[in-house]
Amino acid sequence: MYGQEVDKRERLIESTRELLWERGYVGTSPKAIQERSGAGQGSMYHHFQGKSELALAAIGRSADDLRAKAEAEFSGPGSVVERITVYLRRERTVLKGCPVGRLAQDPDVMADAELRRPVEEYFGWLTGRLAELLEEGRAAGELDQALDPLTTATALVAVLQGGYILARAADSPDVFAKAVDGALGLLTTKEN
Template identity: 60%
Template sequence: MSTSERLIDATRELLWERGYVGTSPKAILERADAGQGSMYHHFKGKPDLALAAIRRTAAEMRTAVAGVLDGPGTPYERIEAYLRRERDVLRGCPVGRLTMDPDIVASEELRAPVEETLGWVRQRIAAIVEEGKEQGHFAPGLDGAEIATAVLATVQGGYVLARACGDPAAFDAGVRGLLSLLAPHNSPSA
């Protein structure tokens, strides 16, 4: 792995663990096992390196989410697969956690890939809900954008609840609750 790749990977991990302020150039260099001047040789500085790391994290998240949402199954099954996909729940979402970092949120440039990625997930889920409505899997009155927002809020909020109590069961309970609300219901026979 090249030095610039090691720097990006180290920064990604540190941003996830410590946030922007807690990610010092010294910590990045130590984690990447890189020499003193290597960061400035490959990047303009910490903001430039952080942007590369955030973009990489966002791209990986999109790839993972697309792999599930574009997979086989009914619209409900694909949303269920997204909600139940393997995650390190107690670490939180590597993209969603960035929204809690005041330095990232304050920077349009650093916030942009976070905002774009979460927006992309919402749009993709909204399209699946609309597809499900057309196929009769979901009630016709559902609003795809609102359901997509609820799905994303359940995931991000589930991370927060699980971290707060130190137990992934809180995340799982939120997922089960949302899925029970979304589950296609058969109308009672007369």
């Protein structure tokens, strides 16, 4: 019985993650969650007080998963630029957009302080972690000393999120790849 309850809870969270990514908060109805997860209304309200609490769990899970993937790449082998390149060029579902970044464009998520919190925390962490890497690269002489780690990290995050938007608008992942290539070109241009 316990295993089935945990499985239902996980299915509810995973289904909500998918629906939020596809449809946004308003388009993610409790009925759609129940249909996608195969869990009944009783199960949903047994595990969560309502849609908002379930959405918070789903958003937090999406942010945690993205953070774990990024940290694995940032902590991997190679120079700072190589590790950032691995992160930026990782395989992504570009035309669906970023599962967390899309929520930053959702007025219902942004209007709710609790739902907004994991989105803000994720982007704060990502920007800060990139800034740490860039500082490491600058200190090692790999990057130009004039590079400002925090502003450059912010620009890299903006390139990724903007790349998703441009790719979706053009219906082409090639646009995203060009944005990444452009950012890497700027990052690797070092004054001698």
